[in-house]
Amino acid sequence: MKILITGGAGFLGQRLAHALLKNVQKQPLTELVLADIAPLRDAALVADRRVRSVTGDLAQQLTDGLLHGVDGVFHLAAAVSGECEADIDVGLRTNLDSTRVLLDTCRTLSKPPRLVFSSSLAVFGGTMPTVIADYTLPQPQNSYGTQKFICEQLIADYTRKGYIDGRNVRLPTVTVRPGKPNKAASGFMSGIIREPLAGADAICPVDPATGVWITSPRFAVAGLIAAYQTSQEQWGSRTAMNLPGLSVRVAEIIEALRRSAGATVAARVRVEIDETISNIVGGWPWRFDTARARALGLSGPLTMDDLVAEYVADYPAAVST
Numbered sequence: 001m002k003i004l005i006t007g008g009a010g011f012l013g014q015r016l017a018h019a020l021l022k023n024v025q026k027q028p029l030t031e032l033v034l035a036d037i038a039p040l041r042d043a044a045l046v047a048d049r050r051v052r053s054v055t056g057d058l059a060q061q062l063t064d065g066l067l068h069g070v071d072g073v074f075h076l077a078a079a080v081s082g083e084c085e086a087d088i089d090v091g092l093r094t095n096l097d098s099t100r101v102l103l104d105t106c107r108t109l110s111k112p113p114r115l116v117f118s119s120s121l122a123v124f125g126g127t128m129p130t131v132i133a134d135y136t137l138p139q140p141q142n143s144y145g146t147q148k149f150i151c152e153q154l155i156a157d158y159t160r161k162g163y164i165d166g167r168n169v170r171l172p173t174v175t176v177r178p179g180k181p182n183k184a185a186s187g188f189m190s191g192i193i194r195e196p197l198a199g200a201d202a203i204c205p206v207d208p209a210t211g212v213w214i215t216s217p218r219f220a221v222a223g224l225i226a227a228y229q230t231s232q233e234q235w236g237s238r239t240a241m242n243l244p245g246l247s248v249r250v251a252e253i254i255e256a257l258r259r260s261a262g263a264t265v266a267a268r269v270r271v272e273i274d275e276t277i278s279n280i281v282g283g284w285p286w287r288f289d290t291a292r293a294r295a296l297g298l299s300g301p302l303t304m305d306d307l308v309a310e311y312v313a314d315y316p317a318a319v320s321t
């Protein structure tokens with residue numbers, strides 16, 4: 001089986017690649033193509049003979065035969081929320097135009113590939129019920145969420161037409177993201193754990209009473225893989241499925257850090273409100289009913305402590321305290 005991960009050199013792309021290479025899926029993986037505009041730096045992935053890394057813009061790669069012989073696609077390549085809000089053209093080009101090229105290239109294949117799309121809780125906003133269900137109508141309030149929602153709809157329609165076998169998965173904010181901060185409006189949720197644990201200060205740009213919906217990298221990857229493996233009958237609706245996560249207030253994230261690493265480390269988090277980030281993140285829902293995912297056996301982290309412990313266990317070299 002040959003699988004393509006777009007955005008394969010990104011945070012979740014690399015985590016997903018490692019999981020797929022363990023052959024968790026039913027059919028053995030013969031080739032894993034990791035396509036990204038950024039070079040692949042993970043030494044273990046680079047060294048794996050089943051991995052082919054392709055570097056360049058996705059739309060261009062697609063016209064150069066990227067999908068040749070592919071059975072399945074995880075479409076993760078994207079510009080993140082902060083970038084899309086700062087420059088609408090970047091978001092439209094990366095998130096919408098590239099997805100359209102991907103879907104239309106899928107139409108040319110002899111067999112419709114299975115395609116998992118990483119959508120986001122950012123499709124929701126505006127006037128919402130207190131608890132978001134799988135069938136709550138999204139009303140995105142920022143460009144990133146709008147682009148994700150349009151892609152969900154296109155993927156549902158291409159699936160209805162039989163051009164692809166699409167699976168739209170809405171991820172909560174995935175925390176803790178290792179490495180350097182990125183331009184996602186939600187990036188601080190990782191930063192306020194990651195930086196203090198590495199001995200550095202971190203800014204919390206929102207009111208700590210703000211509610212957020214988060215999951216861990218392990219659960220996010222498990223959700224993407226389950227979406228790929230589930231039969232069409234089990235998957236059911238072509239509309240997107242919300243992945244399980246934790247509903248917490250930002251103050252509870254800082255409290256979990258305090259319990260894990262002590263008061264001195266937690267004191268490295270400083271609250272400095274950023275209006276733009278507060279408006280984006282504060283407009284997202286944080287309570288979800290994920291009945292559909294749970295019916296497939298999916299779950300999320302049970303507590304904030306689990307989430308911090310997962311980061312410490314997975315990235316010990318990044319923890320200096």
Ligand SMILES: NC(=O)c1ccc[n+]([C@@H]2O[C@H](COP(=O)([O-])OP(=O)(O)OC[C@H]3O[C@@H](n4cnc5c(N)ncnc54)[C@H](O)[C@@H]3O)[C@@H](O)[C@H]2O)c1
Nearest residue numbers: 007010011012036037057058076077078118120171173174
């Ligand atoms: N991490 C989260 O909290 C989260 C939450 C909800 C949804 N998602 C979605 O999950 C996916 C993966 O997220 P991530 O955290 O790994 O993001 P990431 O930024 O680490 O990875 C995305 C990758 O896409 C690549 N990319 C961007 N433009 C490209 C282009 N034109 N051509 C080829 N590659 C391009 C980037 O270089 C990057 O490596 C994204 O679609 C994101 O929107 C992530």
